[in-house]
Amino acid sequence: MRSSMSFIFKYINKKRWFLLGYSAIFLESLTPIIATLLQRDLIDKVFSAKQYQEFPKILALYAIFFFGPKLWFTVRKVVFFHIGYNLQTVLTKEFLIKIYDMPTAAFNKEHVGSLLNNIRNNIADASDLSVNQILSESVKNILTIVFLVFSIANINFMMLIIVVTVSIIYYALLHKFGEKTKQFSQQVREEKANVAIAVEESISSIREIVAYNRQDWQINNYKEKFSQYFKAIIKQGLFKNKILFISDPFLYGTKIVAILLGGIGVISNRISLGEFVVGFTFVDQLVTELGQLFEQALIAKKLEASVECIKSVIGRDEVKFGSADFNKHIESIEFRDVTFSYSPDSPAVLNDISIDFPIGKKIAIVGKSGSGKSTIAQLLTRAYSPDRGEVFINDVPINCYGKQYTDKVSMVFQQPYFIPSTIKENLTLDKSYKPIDIENTCKEMLCHDFIVGFPNQYETQVGERGISLSGGQKQRLALSRAMLKNTEVLILDEATSALDTETEFSVQKNIDKLRKGKTTIIIAHRISTIQNADIIYVLDKGKIVAKGPHEKLMSESTIYNELYNFQQVR
Ligand SMILES: Nc1ncnc2c1ncn2[C@@H]1O[C@H](COP(=O)(O)OP(=O)(O)OP(=O)(O)O)[C@@H](O)[C@H]1O
Structure with missing residues (x-):
């Protein structure tokens, strides 16, 4: 993954925009945590300790911190959309330059359909992986998880232990399923490229196909390729369901254990009601964030396959010609x-x-x-x-x-x-x-x-x-x-x-x-x-x-x- 990312990052030329985007992510992750912490003050100070004069202030702050993330979310999306659009333009240009410079023998081995598929889909995937989607979402998930872990540790140490255990289990699952997800995705990608090649070839040969009345043969050829593609998608889908079947019980199990431990804490007067509510909300958020991070990591594995396809063209180091000047006339x-x-x-x-x-x-x-x-x-x-x-x-x-x-x-x-x-x-x-x-x-x-x-x-x-x-x-x-x-x-x-x-x-x-x-x-x-x-x-x-x-x-x-x-x- 690191090599795919560093390959793509070479082509991002709006790096200063990243600072703005990641600042927005930082604020987007932090503000909802503060909003949740305000709930603790609302329960413990206003309702339990009856300090009603605090109510308007807490409400106003809550409103600010509740709507904050929406604003930062919009800023982040706009910024990353711009960087992603620029990246796609640069990658497409590099791709075309590489095709023009590709030795004819190497070019002849590539199908036009496959090259088109690379330009149409894989470049967009690379942008999703490194800019628009996966990286920024994952950074947001990770920052939120860090803030939540600190907040939970502040409230109840036992809850923190559950959370760390769940994180380790998620990491182990990712390790187990990540590589396989990439393989399934590679297969889907190859079958999709084969469908694109079949379509391209049947359109290019249309004159001969009609003249020889071989339309059925071409359509069956396309159907065959499409059915392979469809089978690869079904296999990928089944594998995804299998992962969810294993990972989902952790989500719900963790929440139940959090209620149990928090409840015992309240009953034995070790934590306040406000801390229990906020602690549970944090665990709930954290489990959701972990789930999302897990999902992002699996998608990242899929998109990595796209980056490898692009790399196989742009990353070629075959040099067609030398660089000797030719200022004279051709004399022999x-x-x-x-x-x-x-x-x-x-x-x-x-x-x-x-x-x-x-x-x-x-x-x-x-x-x-x-x-x-x-x-x-x-x-x-x-x-x-x-x-x-x-x-x-x-x-x-x-x-x-x-x-x-x-x-x-x-x-x-x-x-x-x-x-x-x-x-x-x-x-x-x-x-x-x-x-x-x-x-x-x-x-x-x-x-x-x-x-x-x-x-x-x-x-x-x-x-x-x-x-x-x-x-x-x-x-x-x-x-x-x-x-x-x-x-x-x-x-x-x-x-x-x-x-x-x-x-x-x-x-x-x-x-x-x-x-x-x-x-x-x-x-x-x-x-x-x-x-x-x-x-x-x-x-x-x-x-x-x-x-x-x-x-x-x-x-x-x-x-x-x-x-x-x-x-x-x-
Ligand atoms: N791109 C290619 N890949 C593989 N073999 C090729 C390719 N182009 C030509 N050939 C083969 O090389 C041989 C010579 O082809 P070439 O086109 O140079 O002949 P030619 O004398 O120009 O023929 P024509 O007069 O029919 O155009 C032929 O056997 C042909 O099948």
Whole structure:
């Protein structure tokens, strides 16, 4: 628990507010005790000793101390709500930064549903544990218990002994059940994440599911996950009932013993009637506070499981890249003896390959499907790192560079993603460009005409709540985005595959014009797209089997000839 708390406390940046919150808790715990002590004076002084002149004063003080806790309670809630809200914002930001920085291999192992569940539920739980709920309530319980113990000791020593005994029993129960509560809670959390993953997957695959009429299969899959979740909740509930079944008798037993001892004290004239009433009220309050503290401790064990989930993402210390400055231009890009597989137990996708990408040229990579073309692009954008060998940029291993490297290289994917925003924002991604430059680039990439055909033109919303774009329109927009960024190196991975041959030819011609003198790496199936490249690498089963310009490959490479001739036939 201590490690979870210290982990979360690193992210609380409103520590001064805590002083205010805990001062409110101190007063909230103390004032009801004083109010109860006033009852003793009311009984012993006013009613038993008949000092009626004291009555208005005691009544007025009672009213003040009775309503005091409500005020301090409100102050505490407001203060901790602010700290908790701030903590959730900070944790969410840290979480997103960590996801962005997570090596792609690690990210691929996480389900989007599970990450969303982490953001939605676990961060709120962490805030409840450390700020809003558990910690502040527990501190209030503990302070009240301390005040009550002193007050009871002042009235009747025997009552104090019962109270201490009950506290020890509670502590032993907590020790016995705490770890198990955490385990049940972890199980519930895992099953809940599985339900979230099932929902996320069934929504993501909706097109295929409907097309193949497999709705029942998906619904049954969801039902199965939900039933596991439900079973875990029932198990957790039964365990909680078992704890209550054991702990409740202590509550009531203690009160009865307090009445017995107090009653004997009054009958034998060792304590006054007022002390008996107040002493019993204190024991009653104390047992309630102990019960609440016990409850908080069990909930804390549950929430600790959430903090561990967050920690498993935010607490990762995998560092993706180095921090070397990159102020120069890219002068060389080279794969030296690179071998790579996507996981330790799968075969190598790239097999001891060495490639030189001449700067300022158009370089193409061709090969059959699955030969490893996109994987080369993934290594160039640092999504993955080689198992053996190295990718060198200016003779320095690529991962040594900080994020400046990313500003020098951009990539267009076959299926680009657009944020739910306007076309303009998707093109600029919050960078500022002159409207005329945006328009000219879109004209070159042959998308200006269809953009101005929309009623809101460049302000048209795309993405989830906007218009749907065709595959070819999306690719042209993505190309415009990359052309606007105009990086030193541009990688196009099947970036024009959805365009018809005529449009693809025109777009490609304009790309060549705009990228003249700049390094452009093109991965393509259609040879016609890259026929004019300065150098073409032919990849087969993860190996470079030929390289050179089109004419040379036509006369020397059988695989290249096969690829070319097959496309001519089609
Ligand atoms: N993220 C991944 N995890 C595991 N294996 C992968 C991953 N991406 C690709 N592969 C595997 O690596 C091999 C090469 O894939 P890659 O995408 O590099 O080939 P490609 O030549 O670009 O194919 P295509 O022309 O069909 O796009 C394939 O066998 C593929 O199954």
